[in-house]
Amino acid sequence: MDLATPAAGRITTATVRTGSLRTGGAALNWRADQVTTNVVLVHGSFDDHTSWDRIVPLLPHDITAIRYDRRGHSRSSAPAGRSGLHDHAGDxxxxxxxxxxxxAHLVGHSYGALVALMTAARHPELVSSVLVHEPPAFPLLADDPQGEPLRAEARAHVTTVAAHIEAGRQDEAVALFAEKVAFGPRWRELFPQPQRAVLAANAHTYLDQFHDPDHYALDLEALATDRVPITVTVGTDGPAAVRRCTQLLADRLPAATVETLTGAGHAPHLSHPDEFAAALARHLGRVRRS
Incomplete structure (x- = not known):
């Protein structure tokens, strides 16, 4: 791997640093704020590193918050051809x-949570801990009496989302995904117009996710070994399918800590940043005491 910025671009002082990291044929745009304990923030579908803007100022002062645009999103490039979950984990x-x-400690939202969990399962020596919010592990809903109808409904919606993107109707794709799959009918309150433009500009990346046969892959056996401390957060007001996924995942990870964020939905870092930052601080405190 080579840095487009000098090797001295590694985070060693209490400053804001930005740069570009070349990996696997992609160039990832990144930003790091503050110093000491390294926390890498991994954003979800359609989004980019700016989705964490409300969280970073609330973090403890000894945190180095490293965030980046996943490959193909916003200012990060991607090589030709499809990219999948394994590529994002490699990044x-x-x-x-x-x-x-x-x-580093990893924090993942939605699809970014799947990226973080895959990385923890495959490379526990690199991962100090993981906090994930509502990983959309939809295969867990199969054969679950409560979850199977939710999985079928979500699948129908994302199929239409992909069709909209392929037809060049990015705004329609974003609206359908945000309202029916991820954030609910009040999604526009979470995403002012400039952020909606980011979602539309990154909509094409969702096709890679949609067509990736491993896009919801989780190695639950590896994650249940207790080698990496895991906290799973879930909102009380998010889409039913994602909440059920999270509940089933927590059942499969008996050593994980589960925190419920009352009043929050699928994007607490946007709707309830103080509560989400506090949950992260509690998570880091538990890890440090263990």
């Missing part, structure tokens, strides 16, 4: 090794 490994000095 995260590069971010950890090149920017965080070889170990």
């Amino acid at each position: 995260l490994v590069s971010v950890i090794t090149e920017l965080a000095g070889g170990a």
Whole structure:
């Protein structure tokens, strides 16, 4: 791996640093704020690193918050051809090794949570801990009496989302995904117009996710080994399918800590940043005491 910025771009002082990291044929745009304990923030579908803007100022002062645009999103490039969950996990490994000095705590939202969990399962030596909010592990809904109808409904919606994107109707795709799959009917309150433009500009990346046969892959056996401390957060007001996924995942990870964020939905870092930052601080405190 090579840094487009000098090797001295690694985070060693209390400053804001930005740069570009080349990995796996992609160039990832990244930003790091503050110092000491390295925390890498991984955004979800359609989004980019700016989705964490409300969280970073609320973090403890000893945190180095490293965030980046996943490949193909906003200012990060991607090689020709389809990219999948394994590619995103490989990128995260590069971010950890090149920017965080070889170990980091991971925070993932939605699809970014799947990226973080795959990385923890495959490279526990690089991952100090993981906090994830509502990973959309839809295969867990199969054969679940409560979850199977929710999975079928979600599948129908995302199929239409992909069709809209392929037809060039990005705004329609974003609206359908946001309202019916991820955030609910009040999604526009979470995403002012400039942020909606980001979602529309990144809509094409969702096709890779949609067509990836491993896009919801989780190695539950590896994650249940207790080698990496895991906290799973879930909102009380998010889409039923994603909440059920999270409940079933927590059942499969008996060592994980589960925190419910009352009043929050699928994007607490946007709707309830104080509560989400506090949950992260509690998570880090538990890890440090263990």
